[in-house]
Amino acid sequence: MREITPEIQNEIKEMIFDYYAEECEIDKSEITMETNPQEDLGSDSLMFVELIEMTSDKYELDIKLQSIGKYMLKASMDTMKDVVEMFYKVYQYGNDIVNQ
Amino acid sequence: MNNLKRAFLFNAIGSRPEKLLVKLPPELMDRYTHYFDVAFDRLGLNKDIEKNTGYDVKVAEWIVPLLTDRVVFEYYIEKGIIPDIGAGYSSGIVSISACFGSMRHEDAHDLMMSHRSMFRSLKEHxxxxxxxxxxxxxYDDLSELLNGHFTSDELMIGSGNSSFHVMICGKAEAVNKAIELALNEGAIKAFSMGTETAFHNPIIEAYSQEHMEVCRNIQYKDPKYPIISVFDHNIMTTAEEVKRENLLNITTPIRWDIALKKLEESGVKEFFDVSSNGAVHKFSRVSRKCKIYTLEDVFSGNI
Incomplete structure (x- = not known):
């Protein structure tokens, strides 16, 4: 398991919020942890895949999309909190996120 | 051909008309409205798309991306953005054939209209x-997953779009089963398109005779710019080659991912998405040294 510091957590959260603000053309200040990315921001799965690719590149992660897909069978992605926490786990566990 | 630099990419049908139109700037909207009025008058379609009856609603919606592509294509050319080559994804083949001057725009519209008989025939049977x-x-991961679960008569991969995006087609029951299987095995998302047909599968050939006839009878011309085939990935420069691509289109699986890779290998660095809503950019992937520009990028001067 990879160590995740509060600084990295904050960096990941800010990166995700910046990404959705830009892609969904919405002011970042309007996005909260309770915001629903699909219903409130109009995001879609292709945006989500792009965010995964971006995060993998930034943190040099080796993650298969199918590992995330299997994790999503157990965990809903209804809020930004869900998304942010999933990316913390991606950072920490990589493909082993399936078993979390 | 290894001195190519700029490729235009044409998308398929599938986007809702309102999603295609919302991104058109007002000056392009005026041109779109003109082309829309002329085309719908000629085809006898109701301009309030939902008020058309039967399969006319579906084909009327499919005419819209041809019109928005034409408007965006002309805008790019007027801005001095000239393609060295192009590629068409699915019905984007029809669109690129018209925009690159290989068939008349009216022929492209007639090709779309001819799909009505396919729907009628499928329903009758x-x-x-x-x-x-x-x-x-x-594509490879999905092939491996589906292998052994379905016969080719039931289900096929209709297109490999990118390293994470694949289209399947075939009998509706098989499509639904494959979606369930993929979701259980870790697909981020999987959904049926509700098309009532299976483009890029030979299963529809017997029901598409009218379409094939219309396609065969078009007077094709050499394209103004080369086009890469999304089937065999050869570079097409003649009327005969474009005709063949159009005849293959609805019954043959596509490898869009390979077409883009071949374009990169031929030297292309700049890709221009001709769809008004940037849809090609969303499902396509190119390497880091390349970029896919959208209408929004061009309009905002972000190129």
Whole structure:
């Protein structure tokens, strides 16, 4: 398991919020942890895949999309909190996120 | 050909008309409205798309991306953005054929209209077909997953779009089963498109005779710019080659991912998405040294 510091957590959260603000053309200040990315921001799965690719590149992660897909069978992605926490786990566990 | 630098990419049908139109700037909207009025008058379609009856609603919606592509294509050319080559994804083949001057725009519209008889024929024969999208699997990964579960008469991969985006097509029941299977095996998203047909599968050939006839009878010309085939990935420069591509189109699986790779290998660095809503940019992937520009990028001067 990879160590995740509060600084990295904050960096990941800010990166995700910046990404959705830009892609969904919405002011970042309007996005909260309770915001629903699909219903409130109009995001879609292709945006989500792009965010995964971006995060993998930034943190040099080796993650298969199918590992995330299997994790999503157990965990809903209804809020930004869900998304942010999933990316913390991606950072920490990589493909082993399936078993979390 | 290894001195190519700029490629235009044409998308398929599938986007809702309102999603295609919302991104058109007002000056392009005026041109779109003109082309829309002329085309719908000629085809005898109701300009309030939902008020058309039967399969006219579906084909009327399919005419819209041809018109928005034409407007965006002309805008790019007027801005001095000239393609060295192009590629068309699915019905984007029809669109690029018209924009690159290989067929008249009216021929492209007639090709779309001819799909009505396919729907009627499929209904008469009680054949329920569909298409689906699987996000999170590459072509090879999905092939491996589906192998052994379906016969080629039931289901095929209709297109490998990128390393994470694949289209399937075939009997509706098989499409639904494949979607369930993919989701259980880790697809990020998988859904049926509700197309009532299975483009890019030979299963529809017997029901598409009118379309094939219209396609065969078009007077093709050499394209103004080369086009890469999304089937065999050869570079097409003649009327005969473009005709062949159009005849293959609805019954042959596509490898869009390979077409883009071949374009990169030929030297292309700049890709221009001709769809008004940037849809090609969303499902396509190119390497880091390349970029896919959208209408929004061009309009905002972000190139």
């Amino acid at each position: 009680g054949l329920k077909l569909d298409m689906g999208v699987i996000i999170g699997f590459s």
